[in-house]
Amino acid sequence: MKRSTIWILTVVMAIALLGLLAMQIVYLEKMVAMRNNQFYENVKRSLNSVSTLLEQNETKYFLDQDLTEAEQMYSGIRKNSFGFGEGNDSNIDTTLKTLNPADLRPANRNKLKALNDSYQDKQEILRGQFLYQKSMLYEVILNILNHSSDRPIQERADSTTVSSYLRSELDFNGLSLPFEFAIVNKTSGVVYKTSGYSPMSQQDVYTQLLFPNDPKSKQNTLCVTFPTKSDYIFSSVKFLVPSLAFTFLLLGVFLYTISVAFKQKKLSEIKNDFINNMTHEFKTPISSISIAAQMLNDDSVRKSPEMLKHVSGVINDETKRLRFQVEKVLQLSLFDRKNATMRLEEEDANASIYNVINTFKLKVEKYGGHINANLDAEDPIINVDRMHFTNVIFNLLDNAVKYRREDVAPELTVTTVNPDEDHIQITVEDNGIGMKREDLRKIFEKFYRVSTGNRHDVKGFGLGLAYVHKMIDLFGGTIRAESEVNRGSKFIITLPLYK
Ligand code: ADP
Numbered sequence: 001m002k003r004s005t006i007w008i009l010t011v012v013m014a015i016a017l018l019g020l021l022a023m024q025i026v027y028l029e030k031m032v033a034m035r036n037n038q039f040y041e042n043v044k045r046s047l048n049s050v051s052t053l054l055e056q057n058e059t060k061y062f063l064d065q066d067l068t069e070a071e072q073m074y075s076g077i078r079k080n081s082f083g084f085g086e087g088n089d090s091n092i093d094t095t096l097k098t099l100n101p102a103d104l105r106p107a108n109r110n111k112l113k114a115l116n117d118s119y120q121d122k123q124e125i126l127r128g129q130f131l132y133q134k135s136m137l138y139e140v141i142l143n144i145l146n147h148s149s150d151r152p153i154q155e156r157a158d159s160t161t162v163s164s165y166l167r168s169e170l171d172f173n174g175l176s177l178p179f180e181f182a183i184v185n186k187t188s189g190v191v192y193k194t195s196g197y198s199p200m201s202q203q204d205v206y207t208q209l210l211f212p213n214d215p216k217s218k219q220n221t222l223c224v225t226f227p228t229k230s231d232y233i234f235s236s237v238k239f240l241v242p243s244l245a246f247t248f249l250l251l252g253v254f255l256y257t258i259s260v261a262f263k264q265k266k267l268s269e270i271k272n273d274f275i276n277n278m279t280h281e282f283k284t285p286i287s288s289i290s291i292a293a294q295m296l297n298d299d300s301v302r303k304s305p306e307m308l309k310h311v312s313g314v315i316n317d318e319t320k321r322l323r324f325q326v327e328k329v330l331q332l333s334l335f336d337r338k339n340a341t342m343r344l345e346e347e348d349a350n351a352s353i354y355n356v357i358n359t360f361k362l363k364v365e366k367y368g369g370h371i372n373a374n375l376d377a378e379d380p381i382i383n384v385d386r387m388h389f390t391n392v393i394f395n396l397l398d399n400a401v402k403y404r405r406e407d408v409a410p411e412l413t414v415t416t417v418n419p420d421e422d423h424i425q426i427t428v429e430d431n432g433i434g435m436k437r438e439d440l441r442k443i444f445e446k447f448y449r450v451s452t453g454n455r456h457d458v459k460g461f462g463l464g465l466a467y468v469h470k471m472i473d474l475f476g477g478t479i480r481a482e483s484e485v486n487r488g489s490k491f492i493i494t495l496p497l498y499k
Contacts, residue, residue, distance in 0.1 A: 021248075021251070025244075043170070043224065046166065046175065054165070057156075058144065062140050062143050149214040149215060153210075159192060162181065179226050180225050180227060182222075183210070186216070186217060186221070199225045204229070205223050205225055206224045206225070270462070273447075277460065277461055278329065281325045281461075285321045285325070289314075295307075343385050345384070347383070347386055349424055349426065369410030374413065374414070375414070376416060380497070383475070383496075383498040388474075391471070395464040397414075400489070403489070404433070405433055411430070413430075431487070434484045434485040434487050435483040435485065440483055446463065447463065447466070475495055477494050
């Protein structure tokens with residue numbers, strides 16, 4: 001896949017996912033707002049009903065009071081003025097019921113007249129009673145209008161009643177969550193409140209004017225809060241949470257996939273580079289050897305022993321170079337095999353390093369430089385594979401020469417010390433081109449080569465340090481690098497001593 005295709009896919013997927021996420025968030029917000037509105041409406045309806053119930057309660061109170069008074073008065077009046085007993089009432093009824101037109105003979109006229117009189121009396125009484133009831137009702141209404149606000153609000157709306165009304169009305173409107181409330185007077189402030197009533201902000205308080213006919217200055221308000229309101233609202237929209245979670249999961253997977261795609265892309269580019277480098281590295285010695293072979297075919301060359309020596313020397317050197325390159329490529333296969341073939345044995349680190357330095361001396365001196373050895377570690381016996389250990393030191397020295405500064409003679413220093421009684425520390429230091437901090441972090445990665453290095457005429461596979469790192473790891477040690485651009489680099493290996 002082309003890099004641009006990956007980018008286009010990334011952008012399209014990112015837009016789609018972010019759009020999905022944004023829409024879900026908007027939907028969630030809308031749902032919460034709607035739930036809040038619904039909640040508000042239901043609470044308002046409940047509070048309104050509570051207020052009506054309290055007013056009805058008050059009316060009943062005044063009715064009861066006035067009725068008791070009237071009852072006493074009325075029973076007195078009935079006995080004294082009208083002279084009608086309950087027995088009389090029933091007499092009229094039975095008389096009227098049994099009255100037949102056939103009975104209306106002159107002989108009965110007196111009886112009927114008496115009856116009519118008593119019937120009119122009865123009507124008078126009923127009328128009187130009605131007028132009385134009416135006036136009493138007026139009185140009750142007047143009482144309510146004039147005196148109800150004189151009663152203390154604690155009596156008119158006592159906390160138990162308000163609480164039970166609130167509970168039943170809220171339940172009726174489908175709000176079965178706990179509440180706290182207070183009664184607040186317009187002039188004197190909070191009249192009473194429940195223990196948990198402590199609103200965080202005025203927005204959390206739902207209010208309802210109680211007894212709206214009271215004079216303005218005496219008006220009371222019922223204030224209600226719901227401490228668990230946000231949980232209640234959330235619980236009704238929480239079914240949306242999994243969908244959000246899935247979107248985030250999708251986003252995570254998407255980011256991971258993209259990062260893998262880019263990594264793969266980079267790896268394939270690196271592999272291409274690697275193959276290019278390798279071809280180059282092989283081509284040079286091969287062409288040298290091929291030229292040498294052609295020269296050997298030449299009679300004049302064959303006849304001159306000096307020329308012959310020179311050509312055979314070239315073939316020898318180039319074959320060595322080729323073998324070294326092949327060795328490096330073979331090292332690559334080590335990374336993919338889990339258990340690289342290792343023959344661990346006791347090895348004198350100082351002696352081993354000394355040998356490598358000896359073979360390297362000539363190469364450094366060829367560039368006018370020196371290699372110094374301060375091999376001061378005591379009892380430097382380590383448990384390593386000899387061949388691989390030698391390769392490690394060789395690779396580090398090879399890099400130190402490869403990445404030397406053009407204008408400065410290479411100065412290499414190899415040091416061994418004992419940082420403690422169980423370890424040996426091997427340091428390979430040079431005065432070469434050095435590396436930037438961000439490169440330093442990556443040089444031990446497979447195929448990594450410092451791309452901006454100004455010595456990129458120096459061909460390599462980016463495998464040397466990865467190999468070194470892997471080997472040191474297998475020997476149970478650690479390696480780190482310190483470097484400064486145009487000053488030099490320092491590779492520090494710590495290995496456990498063989499006991
Ligand atoms: P190669 O040398 O084949 O490129 P290495 O794994 O040996 O691969 O090194 C990785 C990179 O680290 C090199 O490309 C080089 O830029 C940098 N590097 C390694 N050793 C040194 C050194 N002594 N001084 C400066 N840069 C170095």
